[in-house]
Amino acid sequence: SYVLTQPPSVSVAPGQTARITCGGNNIGSKSVHWYQQKPGQAPVLVVYDDSDRPSGIPERFSGSNSGNTATLTISRVEAGDEADYYCQVWDSSSDSWVFGGGTKLTVL
């Protein structure tokens, strides 16, 4: 089955830019979605279809996808962005949704 690989953790200082990667075989040919999950809360969709934002999500959240890597970029990071982030794709070969293992974003 399709595997999505994320770094376990990313750390960034407030005001800087955080980049969270999601690796997969030819992931650039798939639509990638990103979720934010804060402790004790349900996940929230923050980017869909590689780079689109749902209403209510700040413009500081953006995404890109090419080749074997998709990236979630969070600009001007705030303390409130500290959370776990998960990428997701639809795997047509197994007819199933696949999540990455998640990345814990720490704001220093």
Next chain:
Amino acid sequence: EVQLVESGGGLVQPGRSLRLSCAASGFTFDDYAMHWVRQAPGKGLEWVSGISWNSGSIGYADSVKGRFTISRDNAKNSLYLQMNSLRAEDTALYYCAKSGIAARRPFDYWGQGTLVTVSS
């Protein structure tokens, strides 16, 4: 306001069964696909099962195929997950999630989850 409220979780012995429910409100339930996603304690997200708006398309993760059954009742705005032959590794917080009208759309709303613990 979209609301998804899961119920039915609890402590169950290995090999037994449990049925989860998800009550939906704030949107036209029978227009959208729905899913169950679980999260084991301290672990990541795992898609469990999904069902199309009219129950015509259903899918399962390999880890639950043959043991779990997803269903929906559009007249009651409700989603269900029948879980049989439960194992310790099924212990998790189970989320109900709403998808899009078109096929293969991301999950734009999630419930708060119901905890299932499988233990003797």
